Amino acid sequence: xxxxxxxxxxxxxxxxxxxxxxxxxxxxxxxxxxxxxxxxxxxxxxxxxxxxxxxxxxxxxxxxxxxxxxxxxxxxxxxxxxxxxxxxxxxxxxxxxxxxxxxxxxxxxxxxxxxxxxxxxxxxxxxxxxxxxxxxxxxxxxxxxxxxxxxxxxxxxxxxxxxxxxxxxxxxxxxxxxxxxxxxxxxxxxxxxxxxxxxxxxxxxxxxxxxxxxxxxxxxxxxxxxxxxxxxxxxxxxxxxxxxxxxxxxxxxxxxxxxxxxxxxxxxxxxxxxxxxxxxxxxxxxxxxxxxxxxxxxxxxxxxxxxxxxxxxxxxxxxxxxxxxxxxxxxxxxxxx
Amino acid sequence: xxxxxxxxxxxxxxxxxxxxxxxxxxxxxxxxxxxxxxxxxxxxxxxxxxxxxxxxxxxxxxxxxxxxxxxxxxxxxxxxxxxxxxxxxxxxxxxxxxxxxxxxxxxxxxxxxxxxxxxxxxxxxxxxxxxxxxxxxxxxxxxxxxxxxxxxxxxxxxxxxxxxxxxxxxxxxxxxxxxxxxxxxxxxxxxxxxxxxxxxxxxxxxxxxxxxxxxxxxxxxxxxxxxxxxxxxxxxxxxxxxxxxxxxxxxxxxxxxxxxxxxxxxxxxxxxxxxxxxxxxxxxxxxxxxxxxxxxxxxxxxxxxxxxxxxxxxxxxxxxxxxxxxxxxxxxxxxxxxxxxxxxxxxxxxxxxxxxxxxxxxxxxxxxxxxxxxxxxxxxxxxxxxx
Numbered sequence: 129x130x131x132x133x134x135x136x137x138x139x140x141x142x143x144x145x146x147x148x149x150x151x152x153x154x155x156x157x158x159x160x161x162x163x164x165x166x167x168x169x170x171x172x173x174x175x176x177x178x179x180x181x182x183x184x185x186x187x188x189x190x191x192x193x194x195x196x197x198x199x200x201x202x203x204x205x206x207x208x209x210x211x212x213x214x215x216x217x218x219x220x221x222x223x224x225x226x227x228x229x230x231x232x233x234x235x236x237x238x239x240x241x242x243x244x245x246x247x248x249x250x251x252x253x254x255x256x257x258x259x260x261x262x263x264x265x266x267x268x269x270x271x272x273x274x275x276x277x278x279x280x281x282x283x284x285x286x287x288x289x290x291x292x293x294x295x296x297x298x299x300x301x302x303x304x305x306x307x308x309x310x311x312x313x314x315x316x317x318x319x320x321x322x323x324x325x326x327x328x329x330x331x332x333x334x335x336x337x338x339x340x341x342x343x344x345x346x347x348x349x350x351x352x353x354x355x356x357x358x359x360x361x362x363x364x365x366x367x368x369x370x371x372x373x374x375x376x377x378x379x380x381x382x383x384x385x386x387x388x389x390x391x392x393x394x395x396x397x398x399x400x401x402x403x404x405x406x407x408x409x410x411x412x413x414x415x416x417x418x419x420x421x422x423x424x425x426x427x428x429x430x431x432x433x434x435x436x437x438x439x440x441x442x443x444x445x446x447x448x449x450x451x452x453x454x455x456x457x458x459x460x461x462x463x464x465x
Numbered sequence: 466x467x468x469x470x471x472x473x474x475x476x477x478x479x480x481x482x483x484x485x486x487x488x489x490x491x492x493x494x495x496x497x498x499x500x501x502x503x504x505x506x507x508x509x510x511x512x513x514x515x516x517x518x519x520x521x522x523x524x525x526x527x528x529x530x531x532x533x534x535x536x537x538x539x540x541x542x543x544x545x546x547x548x549x550x551x552x553x554x555x556x557x558x559x560x561x562x563x564x565x566x567x568x569x570x571x572x573x574x575x576x577x578x579x580x581x582x583x584x585x586x587x588x589x590x591x592x593x594x595x596x597x598x599x600x601x602x603x604x605x606x607x608x609x610x611x612x613x614x615x616x617x618x619x620x621x622x623x624x625x626x627x628x629x630x631x632x633x634x635x636x637x638x639x640x641x642x643x644x645x646x647x648x649x650x651x652x653x654x655x656x657x658x659x660x661x662x663x664x665x666x667x668x669x670x671x672x673x674x675x676x677x678x679x680x681x682x683x684x685x686x687x688x689x690x691x692x693x694x695x696x697x698x699x700x701x702x703x704x705x706x707x708x709x710x711x712x713x714x715x716x717x718x719x720x721x722x723x724x725x726x727x728x729x730x731x732x733x734x735x736x737x738x739x740x741x742x743x744x745x746x747x748x749x750x751x752x753x754x755x756x757x758x759x760x761x762x763x764x765x766x767x768x769x770x771x772x773x774x775x776x777x778x779x780x781x782x783x784x785x786x787x788x789x790x791x792x793x794x795x796x797x798x799x800x801x802x803x804x805x806x807x808x809x810x811x812x813x814x815x816x817x818x819x820x821x822x823x824x825x826x827x828x829x830x831x832x833x834x835x836x837x838x839x840x841x842x843x844x845x846x847x848x849x850x851x852x
Contacts, residue, residue: 176737310675313673313694321744322697325697326674333675363774364764367765371764372682401732404725
């Protein structure tokens with residue numbers, strides 16, 4: 129079984145969303161600069177010409193795989209929006225559009241977009257969505273400048289856990305760029321190249337916050353997938369997590385075991401860009417438990433990795449990795465043909 | 466009193482923190498008006514916002530407090546007796562920590578009066594006291610032209626081996642730093658960058674990714690990111706193209722993150738070099754030619770193969786400098802790290818060969834204390850030259 133945990137879908141024109149929102153909000157969004165900004169969502173960290181503008185949907189996108197989780201990435205960019213009220217209308221429309229978009233294709237699953245700025249509303253969105261359709265297979269939580277271990281996210285984690293859905297975290301591209309979005313490490317980075325290089329630090333900080341915040345003690349069934357951040361850095365992070373916990377565990381008594389244990393039980397990372405892991409994979413990802421954290425994510429259509437690229441880099445263990453997404457997307461497995 | 470351990474192999478400890486004991490120690494090095502200014506208004510010498518991130522214990526080793534009850538790191542003889550002699554350390558790169566406080570100051574005039582006094586004090590009272598002490602003078606980004614002048618004021622002085630550059634909000638690749646780098650290259654002094662504690666505390670600070678960590682320990686896990694981000698920025702901003710002789714020592718930022726980071730940069734650059742127009746060759750090549758990193762805090766792994774993998778990263782044997790971080794709470798024990806952690810085949814390079822290549826022969830000005838047949842770095846396959 130091949131499970132792709134990092135596909136992207138997007139509307140070609142924001143006007144497509146108007147039929148998925150109340151008329152008063154249609155009037156709000158019917159403005160040239162908003163409609164014209166549709167391409168920005170895919171271009172914030174566009175690095176190469178292979179970052180696709182077109183959106184592959186439906187049977188073509190799912191031809192290679194048995195199950196594909198698609199994130200409507202345009203919705204992630206609300207982490208750089210100033211108007212978080214309008215943002216909720218926007219992602220509600222995207223949720224409605226994406227489920228309709230994937231309806232005809234058995235392998236396609238969609239992530240429910242929620243807002244980090246309104247966890248209570250987000251929890252309701254999750255509960256209502258899963259009651260309407262079994263095609264939602266994850267909760268896509270855009271990153272805000274509040275780290276994921278904050279108690280304010282508990283409502284989202286509770287709803288996701290109750291719905292048996294993983295929380296998927298993927299950068300939008302405006303991190304470290306737009307005011308209000310979470311910062312990248314260091315200071316101001318003026319190139320997309322530098323920002324893309326440093327994106328994994330967002331996952332590092334989020335994982336650290338989830339562990340040191342005690343989130344996995346509160347929600348032992350929570351599954352969190354960090355998608356698009358690579359994974360070669362994971363061993364280094366695990367060493368640091370456990371070292372600091374050993375030094376300061378009396379300061380965080382609610383963290384009851386080495387943080388690496390939480391990560392090895394509850395956190396997954398997708399493969400893109402797999403090429404950066406050529407050295408670390410054979411030397412450091414030697415235990416099955418650690419390897420099981422790595423799931424296939426093509427990142428298609430943004431300069432994505434093919435199944436062949438996974439096999440070329442990960443060798444004998446590639447086939448296992450291609451299927452590692454199964455437990456992450458467990459809710460969907462029963463529906464896979 | 467402890468005695469020196471007989472020693473045959475040089476050991477350069479690239480992260481030792483000296484302190485002045487009382488502010489009055491700086492009086493001889495301050496103009497009267499600045500002395501009065503600081504006496505009236507006080508001097509903030511710690512950078513971390515202690516009411517934001519309280520250290521859960523103490524920031525220093527309790528056993529590093531001199532018997533007389535003075536501040537840990539403030540007694541030059543005690544540091545020799547407790548740290549240098551028992552482990553046979555040939556040279557200590559002194560990185561004074563009280564100047565870190567200026568990263569939260571706004572008055573550039575006050576900053577430079579204070580930094581100049583610190584630089585002169587540690588030169589006179591530590592470097593001139595024992596030839597095992599080597600100093601990185603401290604400069605800040607408040608005024609790069611004054612920083613350059615301070616570097617030139619100390620250039621060529623015995624025991625001055627580097628420049629400790631404090632970080633504020635601007636990234637190291639920012640062109641505003643160019644006068645500092647120009648002065649460093651002119652003087653043959655490498656830049657040393659150490660975390661100050663201010664990271665993530667102020668609007669004038671650099672930050673970790675994602676937001677505000679909740680606790681001291683959580684923040685400490687990800688503090689390495691700031692060092693990594695500046696390595697990326699130096700490369701992407703073309704700094705090493707503008708200053709091909711510049712060397713940068715990343716102190717206490719860890720190093721296990723380096724291999725995946727450079728692999729990522731190389732991969733993205735290979736896919737589209739035009740995305741980084743100021744980068745002219747593989748990003749990893751800039752690292753090899755311009756960057757070194759200190760060993761402390763050494764990651765702690767449980768499995769032997771993890772240690773082997775950590776140290777087998779290509780080129781790492783030319784990038785690492787031994788460091789202890791004495792007298793801080795998380796000091797790495799030199800005996801343990803050197804004898805049980807660093808692989809034997811890279812031990813001489815990490816203990817002193819790479820330090821000589823980075824700082825020049827001047828870092829081993831106490832080499833006369835070592836058996837003559839082991840002082841020649843070239844005998845260990847290392848190219849030493851005085852920069």
